[in-house]
Amino acid sequence: MTLVRVGQTQPGVLCLSRDLSAKFRAKANRGKLALVKLISCIRLAVGAAVFALASTGVAQVTDPTLLASRRALIDRATAARNGGRHPEALELAQRAAQIQMTPSLRLFIMQAQTQVGQLAEAYSSAIACQSEASRDTAASAQTITRLCTESINTLQARVGRVAVTVSPAVEGLHVFVGNRELHSALLGQDYVVTPGEVSIRVEAAGYRTVSRTVTVNAAASLPIQIALERDVPTTTTDNRGTTSTTGSTTTSGTAGTTAPTTTATTTTTSGATSGADGSSGATTSSSASGASAGSNSDDPSDGATVPPPTGPEDQRRRLNVGAVATMATGGGLVVLGAVFTGLGAAAAGEYNTLCTPQCTQANVAMGRAAYDRGNMFLGMGIAGLAVGGATAVGGLVWMLVARPSAAPARTAWVTPTQNGAMIGFGGTL
Numbered sequence: 001m002t003l004v005r006v007g008q009t010q011p012g013v014l015c016l017s018r019d020l021s022a023k024f025r026a027k028a029n030r031g032k033l034a035l036v037k038l039i040s041c042i043r044l045a046v047g048a049a050v051f052a053l054a055s056t057g058v059a060q061v062t063d064p065t066l067l068a069s070r071r072a073l074i075d076r077a078t079a080a081r082n083g084g085r086h087p088e089a090l091e092l093a094q095r096a097a098q099i100q101m102t103p104s105l106r107l108f109i110m111q112a113q114t115q116v117g118q119l120a121e122a123y124s125s126a127i128a129c130q131s132e133a134s135r136d137t138a139a140s141a142q143t144i145t146r147l148c149t150e151s152i153n154t155l156q157a158r159v160g161r162v163a164v165t166v167s168p169a170v171e172g173l174h175v176f177v178g179n180r181e182l183h184s185a186l187l188g189q190d191y192v193v194t195p196g197e198v199s200i201r202v203e204a205a206g207y208r209t210v211s212r213t214v215t216v217n218a219a220a221s222l223p224i225q226i227a228l229e230r231d232v233p234t235t236t237t238d239n240r241g242t243t244s245t246t247g248s249t250t251t252s253g254t255a256g257t258t259a260p261t262t263t264a265t266t267t268t269t270s271g272a273t274s275g276a277d278g279s280s281g282a283t284t285s286s287s288a289s290g291a292s293a294g295s296n297s298d299d300p301s302d303g304a305t306v307p308p309p310t311g312p313e314d315q316r317r318r319l320n321v322g323a324v325a326t327m328a329t330g331g332g333l334v335v336l337g338a339v340f341t342g343l344g345a346a347a348a349g350e351y352n353t354l355c356t357p358q359c360t361q362a363n364v365a366m367g368r369a370a371y372d373r374g375n376m377f378l379g380m381g382i383a384g385l386a387v388g389g390a391t392a393v394g395g396l397v398w399m400l401v402a403r404p405s406a407a408p409a410r411t412a413w414v415t416p417t418q419n420g421a422m423i424g425f426g427g428t429l
Contacts, residue, residue: 061100072097077108084113103133103144110151119159120194126151160216161190163223166202170228176201190221202226323399330392337384340377347374 061067077092088111110125129148133141162294164175164189175182177191178199202210207228216222220225351370354363 001384066099070096073099074105074108077112081108081112081115086112090116101132103129103136103138103148104140106132107144107147110148114151114155118194119155120192123152123155123192125161126155157219158195159192160195160198160218161221162193162198162200162214162216162223163188164200164202165223165225167225167227170204170207172205174203176203200224200226200341202228204228207231323395326395326396326398327392330388330390330395333384333388333391335388337381337388339381340384341381344377344379346382347371347377350374372421 005011061070073092073096077089077096078087080086090109093112094108095107097109106129110122110129113119113122113125118280130145130152133144133148136144140229162177164177164182166173166175169187173184176199177193182191193216195216198214198216200210200212200214208231210226210228212224212226214222214224333339347370351367351374354370355367359367
């Protein structure tokens with residue numbers, strides 16, 4: 001083995017290191033070149049796929065069964081259009097489009113929508129048809145593009161537009177024009193609709209729902225401004241304990257007028273009691289003297305109901321519950337003591353098996369462990385049985401002593417009010 005000092009030159013070692021470095025760099029360069037070629041091939045494949053999809057605008061369907069079903073739907077739609085059944089033709093063409101959409105089918109749907117009066121939908125279909133046909137490579141693409149462009153120019157003068165502005169612009173705002181929800185980016189901008197009556201609905205959490213019906217003319221843009229109002233329910237409680245909740249939920253109108261609709265809900269709560277001995281108890285109150293029940297009085301005692309006084313019955317009921325809990329605790333301790341006693345007996349049996357008539361040298365350690373374990377479990381078991389039994393007996397005695405000896409006494413009371421008096425009585429009837 002040769003030691004080389006720093007600064008010394010070993011020509012053989014230097015040449016070997018240069019050769020290895022050159023080979024390593026060559027392999028690395030070849031690897032990089034292969035990786036670059038692979039990435040280029042992947043890019044070309046992805047670009048070709050994207051171009052193929054963009055040329056038709058939709059993914060191609062290759063299932064022969066689906067294509068045959070689509071062709072049958074288009075044939076039926078054509079027959080319906082030729083027979084003047086334009087709604088049926090539109091429905092069949094839209095079903096075929098769910099399988100695969102093409103520029104020619106889009107043109108067919110646009111023409112059917114125009115025939116049934118769906119001018120806004122037809123205008124949107126014409127724009128999509130022009131875009132798809134301009135990228136199509138079929139022989140009929142130029143003709144379809146020309147027809148769709150002509151339809152766009154024609155429908156522009158037949159459709160109407162609305163510009164909906166909502167204030168304040170709150171979070172969670174939902175604006176519906178007809179049966180379509182308006183995108184938030186189109187708030188305040190022209191939105192194409194079919195001329196005639198158009199319904200507008202605005203919803204937002206914590207605000208009243210606003211509904212309007214406006215009339216839109218062809219080739220006109222109608223600005224619509226909607227101001228939201230907070231929906232704050234009002235809760236009031238009168239002197240008789242009746243709670244009323246009033247809240248406005250919907251504001252509707254026609255052509256910019258609003259007519260609030262208010263819904264009121266009244267809730268009245270009443271209660272009944274039952275006696276501890278199983279018999280039903282009742283609390284009755286009556287009003288004496290001369291003002292009407294609907295009198296609006298500023299006296300807080302007017303119409304108030306005073307509950308009957310509480311007797312010792314509730315205390316006895318609480319004592320009974322405590323006695324039952326004590327008995328349950330004692331029973332649990334008894335069960336736990338029985339478990340520990342069984343474990344101790346098992347350990348004693350193990351000790352007898354190992355050390356009868358006497359422990360061998362090999363079983364001394366195991367016998368001592370079984371002996372100690374048995375003593376511990378037996379002690380815990382006997383203590384649990386004793387304490388648990390005493391607790392259960394104490395709970396039983398408690399329950400017997402605390403049992404009610406007589407039915408609760410009947411009570412009556414009188415409460416003066418501004419307009420008369422309240423007379424009540426309670427107890428077992």
